[in-house]
Amino acid sequence: MMQAVAAAGVQKTIAAMEQLLASGLGAVTTAAAAIAKAFSDDKKMLCFGNGGSAADAQHLAAEMVNRFMLERPSLPCLALTTDASVLTSIANDYAFGEIFSKQIKALGAAGDVALGISTSGNSPNVLEGLRVAQQRGLLTIGLTGRGGGAMAALCDILVAAPTDETPRIQEVHAVVIHLICELVDLTLFGRAK
Ligand SMILES: O=C(CO)[C@@H](O)[C@H](O)[C@H](O)[C@H](O)COP(=O)(O)O
Ligand SMILES: [Zn+2]
Numbered sequence: 281m282m283q284a285v286a287a288a289g290v291q292k293t294i295a296a297m298e299q300l301l302a303s304g305l306g307a308v309t310t311a312a313a314a315i316a317k318a319f320s321d322d323k324k325m326l327c328f329g330n331g332g333s334a335a336d337a338q339h340l341a342a343e344m345v346n347r348f349m350l351e352r353p354s355l356p357c358l359a360l361t362t363d364a365s366v367l368t369s370i371a372n373d374y375a376f377g378e379i380f381s382k383q384i385k386a387l388g389a390a391g392d393v394a395l396g397i398s399t400s401g402n403s404p405n406v407l408e409g410l411r412v413a414q415q416r417g418l419l420t421i422g423l424t425g426r427g428g429g430a431m432a433a434l435c436d437i438l439v440a441a442p443t444d445e446t447p448r449i450q451e452v453h454a455v456v457i458h459l460i461c462e463l464v465d466l467t468l469f470g471r472a473k
Contacts, residue, residue, distance in 0.1 A: 293451045296443035300452060307439045308456055311421050312463030314437060318393045318419065320468060324356035326388055326418075328380040328409050329397030332450045334361035336397050336423075340457045348461040349473035355464070358387065360409070380409030390417030398422070399441075399449040401429020410434035423456060425449035 300308075315325060325344065327337035337359040344357035360383045361367070370379045384394060394413030398406040401424040410420045411434055422428065422435035426444050441452035465472040 289447070292443060292445060292448045296441055296448055296452050297455065299442040300456075303442070305459075307437060308459050309463060311437045311439055312460045313467060314419055314421065315393055315395075315460060316464045316467035318391060319355050319464070321391060323389070323391040323393065324358065325393040325395055326358050326360055326384060326413075327395045327397070328360040328383075329406060329423075330403050332446075333397035333399065333406075333423075333453070334359070336450065336453055336457060337361050337395070339454075340395070340460070343457070343461045344464075348458075348465055350465050350469060350471060352465060352469050355468075360384070360387075377404040377408050380405050381412040384409055384412050384416065384418070388413055388416050388418050392418045393421060394418040395421045395423070396431065396435070397424075397453060398429070398431055399425045399446040399453075401425065401427065401431035407431060407434060423453050 318325065327340050329337050338361060341357045341359040344355040360380050366383065367379050370382050388394060394410060396406040396410045407430055413420050414434060420435045421437045422431045423439050424431050425441050428438050428440050432438055439456055441449040443449055462472040
C-alpha cells in the first residue's frame with residue numbers, strides 16, 4: 281500500500297515533467313531571459329509565496345544572492361517571506377492579504393521583477409502582490425499549476441506546472457527554479473558551471 285502510494289506520487293511528477301518538456305519550456309526560457317535582462321539593467325527581483333512556496337521563494341533568492349553552480353558575482357534578489365517583524369506587523373495592523381504588496385510598495389521599483397509563487401494561483405496575498413507590482417511598473421512572473429487561477433491575468437510571464445496536485449506542482453517548481461538559475465547564469469556569464 282505505502283509503496284503503491286509513493287510510486288503513484290513519483291509517476292504523477294514524472295508525467296507533469298514530461299508534459300512540461302513536451303510543451304517546449306518556452307515560459308521557463310522567457311522568464312529566465314527577462315530576469316537576466318533585469319539584472320543586467322541593475323534591477324532586482326522580489327520573490328514571494330505561502331507555505332512550501334515561501335520556502336521556494338527563499339531557495340531562489342539564496343541561489344541568486346550566494347551562487348548557483350558557477351562562481352560569479354551576487355545577483356540582487358530578495359524573498360519577501362523572511363522578516364517576521366515586517367510580516368506580523370502588516371498582518372496584525374492591516375491584513376494578511378497585504379504582507380507582500382506593502383513590501384513591494386516599499387522596495388519595488390519600475391523594471392524590477394516580482395516573482396509570485398502560488399500552486400492554486402488564487403492566494404489573495406500573492407495576487408495583491410502581483411497587482412501592486414504591475415501598477416508600479418515591475419515585470420510580473422508567476423509560478424503556478426495547471427490553469428493558473430486568478431494569477432494568470434496578473435502575470436506578464438506565467439510558468440504553469442501541468443498538474444493539479446499541490447505537492448506535484450511544487451516539485452515541478454523546484455526544477456523550474458533551478459532551470460531559471462542555470463539559464464540566468466548562462467545568459468549573464470556565458471556558462472552556468
Ligand atoms: O507545501 C505545502 C503543500 O505541499 C503547503 O505548505 C502549501 O504551500 C500551503 O498550503 C499554501 O498556503 C498553499 O498556497 P498556494 O500554493 O495555493 O498559493
Ligand atoms: Zn509542500
